[in-house]
Amino acid sequence: MYEDIKSVLIPQGEIEAKVRELAERINNDYRGKSVLMICILRGAVVFYAELIKRLNLDIRMDFMAVSSYGENSESSGEIKINKDLSQPIKGLDVIIVEDIIDSGRTLSNLKRLLATREPSSIKVCSLLDKPSRRVVEFEADYLGFVVPDEFVVGYGMDYAERYRNIPEVCILKPEVL
Ligand code: IMP
Ligand code: MG
Numbered sequence: 001m002y003e004d005i006k007s008v009l010i011p012q013g014e015i016e017a018k019v020r021e022l023a024e025r026i027n028n029d030y031r032g033k034s035v036l037m038i039c040i041l042r043g044a045v046v047f048y049a050e051l052i053k054r055l056n057l058d059i060r061m062d063f064m065a066v067s068s069y070g071e072n073s074e075s076s077g078e079i080k081i082n083k084d085l086s087q088p089i090k091g092l093d094v095i096i097v098e099d100i101i102d103s104g105r106t107l108s109n110l111k112r113l114l115a116t117r118e119p120s121s122i123k124v125c126s127l128l129d130k131p132s133r134r135v136v137e138f139e140a141d142y143l144g145f146v147v148p149d150e151f152v153v154g155y156g157m158d159y160a161e162r163y164r165n166i167p168e169v170c171i172l173k174p175e176v177l
Contacts, residue, residue, distance in 0.1 A: 004176045010169035018144045023054035034058040036094045041065040043099035046156035047127045068105040079109035089119040100128040104138035
């Protein structure tokens with residue numbers, strides 16, 4: 001696996017510290033509340049698991065798998081739900097947990113879709129952001145790191161479903177892509 005890695009972009013220690021910091025902010029912002037933590041499968045799984053362990057809140061878990069229609073649908077604002085939530089979210093405080101914001105399509109479409117289900121509030125927590133690649137305006141409420149325009153893997157993120165188990169955020173060798 002590591003033979004395909006060019007370099008480590010964010011080492012384990014830095015990720016751990018950032019996850020603690022994000023959890024602390026969420027703990028402060030939601031003190032005394034119940035929160036539905038929504039994990040976007042599959043890339044956010046590792047980040048999500050580490051994050052929720054550090055929340056001292058009454059949380060519930062749910063999972064969603066989505067894909068955006070990509071390049072051909074820049075303006076159509078559509079998103080494909082591959083796996084939906086297991087419950088209605090009307091009246092709930094929800095936080096969407098995602099691995100990375102790239103073009104911004106996935107999260108802006110997903111947030112708009114979930115808003116139609118009338119949650120009491122909806123925020124987004126993303127580990128990474130690649131703002132240089134943005135097509136649709138979007139900003140996370142809780143953000144870990146801004147990263148350069150390089151394809152990253154590890155800590156849950158994949159290239160062709162590989163490398164998700166690498167415990168740090170790495171840059172792939174360009175010849176692998
Ligand atoms: P967006 O709709 O373009 O913002 O796409 C976000 C999704 O693309 C993320 O949830 C990731 O699954 C994927 N993605 C974007 N950049 C990377 C990357 O550098 N490594 C791995 N997955 C990425
Ligand atoms: Mg993803």
